[in-house]
Amino acid sequence: MASFRSRSTEASQAAAERRQREDRSPRLLAEVPTLATLKLELEETRAGASVPETVHVKHVAVAHAPALFDLPCLDTTCTGGGHDVTQQILAALRSKAARFQGEHACNGTTRTAACTRVLRYVGLATYKT
Numbered sequence: 083m084a085s086f087r088s089r090s091t092e093a094s095q096a097a098a099e100r101r102q103r104e105d106r107s108p109r110l111l112a113e114v115p116t117l118a119t120l121k122l123e124l125e126e127t128r129a130g131a132s133v134p135e136t137v138h139v140k141h142v143a144v145a146h147a148p149a150l151f152d153l154p155c156l157d158t159t160c161t162g163g164g165h166d167v168t169q170q171i172l173a174a175l176r177s178k179a180a181r182f183q184g185e186h187a188c189n190g191t192t193r194t195a196a197c198t199r200v201l202r203y204v205g206l207a208t209y210k211t
């Protein structure tokens with residue numbers, strides 16, 4: 083590993099690796115053939131904080147989406163972190179849950195300490211009958 087790589091090169095390389103992982107993943111519909119729609123409400127907080135810092139809604143394009151839910155950590159100083167909740171979400175979808183939720187603590191590190199970001203998600207799904 084070259085130690086003098088620029089941040090933008092690292093960022094674009096991370097994006098390329100993410101795309102490769104998505105391309106290698108099975109399609110979501112191959113894993114959960116009965117899935118019709120999926121929406122994820124995502125909240126990111128710091129451990130111990132009661133107010134979420136970031137909330138956003140992700141509409142998953144079920145027809146084309148990969149079976150991969152690996153969400154980046156939103157702390158820009160965090161390295162090695164992220165929230166891979168693929169297994170939790172696939173398990174909920176296979177059980178045909180209409181609403182499910184969970185959380186995932188980032189295990190990356192910021193400049194000075196372990197990253198304390200926690201992702202909370204609520205999934206809302208519908209299924210073909």
Ligand SMILES: [Zn+2]
Pocket residue numbers: 155156157160161163164188189190191197198199
């Ligand atoms: Zn993090």
